Amino acid sequence: MSLEPSSQEMAPAPELIDDPAEVLEIILDPRRRGTLYPYYKRLRELDPVHGTDVLHGRPGWVLTSYEDAHGLLANRDMISDSHNVQIFDTGEGGQQFFELMKRTLLFLDPREHDRLRAFLAGFFTPRVVNGLRPRIQSVVDEILQRVEAAGSMDLVADFAFPIPTRVICEILGVSTEDLPIIYDWLNDFARRGDISGVTPEVERRGEEATLGFTDYFLRHIEERRKRPRDDFISHLVHIEDEHGKLSDQDLVATFVLLVQAGHETTANMIGLSTLALLRNPDQRRWLQEEPDRIVTCVDELIRYDSSVHVVQRVGSTPVQVRDKTVSPGEVCVILTGATNRDAERFAEPDRLDLERENVPHLTFGLGNHVCLGAQLARAELQIALGMLFARLPDLEYSGVAEPELRDSLFLRGLKSLELSW
Numbered sequence: 001m002s003l004e005p006s007s008q009e010m011a012p013a014p015e016l017i018d019d020p021a022e023v024l025e026i027i028l029d030p031r032r033r034g035t036l037y038p039y040y041k042r043l044r045e046l047d048p049v050h051g052t053d054v055l056h057g058r059p060g061w062v063l064t065s066y067e068d069a070h071g072l073l074a075n076r077d078m079i080s081d082s083h084n085v086q087i088f089d090t091g092e093g094g095q096q097f098f099e100l101m102k103r104t105l106l107f108l109d110p111r112e113h114d115r116l117r118a119f120l121a122g123f124f125t126p127r128v129v130n131g132l133r134p135r136i137q138s139v140v141d142e143i144l145q146r147v148e149a150a151g152s153m154d155l156v157a158d159f160a161f162p163i164p165t166r167v168i169c170e171i172l173g174v175s176t177e178d179l180p181i182i183y184d185w186l187n188d189f190a191r192r193g194d195i196s197g198v199t200p201e202v203e204r205r206g207e208e209a210t211l212g213f214t215d216y217f218l219r220h221i222e223e224r225r226k227r228p229r230d231d232f233i234s235h236l237v238h239i240e241d242e243h244g245k246l247s248d249q250d251l252v253a254t255f256v257l258l259v260q261a262g263h264e265t266t267a268n269m270i271g272l273s274t275l276a277l278l279r280n281p282d283q284r285r286w287l288q289e290e291p292d293r294i295v296t297c298v299d300e301l302i303r304y305d306s307s308v309h310v311v312q313r314v315g316s317t318p319v320q321v322r323d324k325t326v327s328p329g330e331v332c333v334i335l336t337g338a339t340n341r342d343a344e345r346f347a348e349p350d351r352l353d354l355e356r357e358n359v360p361h362l363t364f365g366l367g368n369h370v371c372l373g374a375q376l377a378r379a380e381l382q383i384a385l386g387m388l389f390a391r392l393p394d395l396e397y398s399g400v401a402e403p404e405l406r407d408s409l410f411l412r413g414l415k416s417l418e419l420s421w
Helices: 020-028 030-035 037-046 066-073 082-088 092-102 110-124 126-148 155-160 162-172 176-193 200-226 232-238 248-279 281-289 291-304 374-391
Strands: 049-052 060-063 152-154 310-315 319-321 324-326 331-335 418-420
Touching (some): 020 049, 030 037, 060 066, 066 319, 110 232, 126 162, 152 155, 155 162, 155 374, 162 232, 162 374, 176 200, 176 248, 200 232, 232 248, 248 281, 248 374, 291 374
Parallel strands (some): 060 331
Antiparallel strands (some): 152 418, 310 331, 319 324
């Protein structure tokens, strides 16, 4: 079965388009998830700092250049703004989800953001992550043992999603026996978060998932107050600074975000990276011949096709980007999927090259907003991909059609990937 990327259907070839607004419209079209990169390139050629109001209903900018994006992400005057959470306000029927999202690290104003980040940072240091490697290996080994004898699997459902979900739940101190209901909540919560597809049913299920998560973690919080354990929930429940302890609302929002972010982005990266290696057999062979190099090449896989394509910042003071001025309050939407394939920064950006050295992609962000879980994500990718291709050297795609991508631009990932050996 061919694993060539999808054909350019339903839209003009990018080189035939001269209007950057038309290119952006195609990028935002959920049907275009398999063919984003040529349109990213075209938008960068036409207007690398593109002004628009289609994303938030207020003036904003879409950035596709690596240099511009790096400068903004490193600029402390570009902040994560609580107003951005308004995109999740669907009215009275969706208030539980909306109120929880307001309390997550993603949408806190700078002072609250820095305080919560300081509480979290100690659990995601390289030393702590290195200590988790044996447990990650054990989880991957257990999952591979379960699927090996079958001769086939859906990589997404049977391998990619169980690994990071189990790991983050064990870090938090959540029983793996609860995983079936957690999976359901995670799925409904993620669908509610994709603002391009919120139907009344999606909204209803999102509210149920939010209430389920809230009740679940409130029980854990109360239990840890009485009987602390050696886990992350106990750590956050009892830690305090000069302003006191975190509120129950902040704790619940943090735990939900950690479970959601701790499984979804990494699971999607396992799927996308496996697909990339199957589509590039020379790179796959090189990795199988040099298995220890997996430690250094995961960042090239992340650069090549990341699960996170959008990062947002808001100006707190006027900021100059090329010949444009980002005024205070204006949203900058950085298309990191585009910046990671900018030929001005990466030679032959559309080629997967696992021997590429020093790959400073922007997927994990920069500065005081750099992803807390970056080291954990790298460790999970290294172990999962390394063991997968070592244990199943004859792995091949066995689906009857081209692998289908989810329709979310914010969280890019495969719906399924049928493999056999």
